Amino acid sequence: MDFAELQRAHELDLYPKRPVTVVRGRNALLWDDRGRDYVDCVCGHGVANLGHGHPRVLAAIREQADRLVTLSNLFFNDRRARLLERLVAISPAGLVRAFLCNSGTEAVEAALKLTRLATGRTEFVCATRGFHGRTMGALSATFKPEYRQPFEPLVPGFHFAPFNDLDALRAQVTPATAGVLLEPVQGESGVHLGDPEYFRGVRRLCDERGALLILDEVQTGFGRTGTMFACEQLGIEPDVMCLAKAIAAGLPMGAIVCGERVLPPTGAHGSTFGGNPLCCAAALAAIDVLIEDDLPRRAREKGDYLVGRLRAARPAKVREIRHLGLMIGIEVEGGAAESILELLDAGVMTFAGGPTAIRVYPPLTIEYELLDRVAEALSHVLG
Ligand code: PLP
Secondary structure: OOHHHHHHHHOOOOOOOOOOOEEEEEEOEEEEOOOOEEEEOOHHHHOOOOOEOOHHHHHHHHHHHHHOOOOOOOOOOHHHHHHHHHHHHHOOOOEEEEEEEOOHHHHHHHHHHHHHHHHOOOEEEEEOOOOOOOOHHHHHOOOOHHHHHHHOOOOOOEEEEOOOOHHHHHHHOOOOEEEEEEOOEEOOOOOEEOOHHHHHHHHHHHHHHOOEEEEEOOOOOOOOOOOOOOHHHHOOOOOEEEEOHHHHEOEOOEEEEEEOOOOOOOOOOOOOOOOOHHHHHHHHHHHHHHHHOOHHHHHHHHHHHHHHHHHHHOOOOEEEEEEEOOEEEEEEOOOOHHHHHHHHHOOEEOEEEOOOEEEEOOOOOOOHHHHHHHHHHHHHHHO
């Protein structure tokens, strides 16, 4: 059976596809239907921080599947209660309550709605090059014209200022601004690192002008950048933190964690699947593993190791390498697309960040032998 053909015949053609049918995974390796292995440095766009098939996560899913998969948010639940407690405990100290949903874009939607409610204001300031999702509110906060224009008119009241430029942001934040929404590291546009001084200035600016600061840690959260959340390295606390991707080790889940100023009335927002016990059990196991195995620190060490090897090899096509932990963007001469296909041929899966960067997001649990394989493939293809 040609599953690529079968899928192509029935699916809306929304994603540009690579010519591989993946059928199995174990930690940092994926296998195709012919038995060939690949090092996974896509990780479901930053979802598989614990790799594929982590035994602790699998055990938690199996055990919970046996007990209870779904439960209305009208009732309390043991796993949901524990996860909410754990999320608040690992978040910055001022974030005291959480809401569970199913994806990053839903986390952003919740943040936008509840920020409007909390402030009584309607406008938002976001960053050029920023990405926050594809639903109408999150898309309104996303900068890229190709994503936005086909769907206009979007939600009104969204403004953009260049990332890391505090003066430009100051000029946009007005008494109508409900919130400033930023990624600590801009991922989708190619791994552009936030400047801690800029973020400290943003925090002060929001406080001065009565706006909330929303940090989108959907991609940076859960150890990817070398700390549990990237805001720890920026030295600031947001009023709302958006989470998703790696939160439940591959099961669909999103969340926002909020400070005291965000206290919506009962009924203001909701989600049918949000906080279902199965995903909560997976998330609890994933967070336990992240903490007990010190994976954020390992991400920092492995990121430095891989980038160090690559810098030492000085591949000719590499213009710049930007990274925080294992969130790595390699700016390449002449565009990323061709090199990504050559890397796939060489057995390493990577993905684009903007038009000219290759993103390399291996699991935080990747073995050093496989990191060497990634470094060699990158040096060879980009050399
Ligand atoms: N926010 C950021 C920073 C993201 O990187 C993404 C997805 O790439 C999203 C939001 C949207 O998440 P999802 O695709 O789960 O809706």
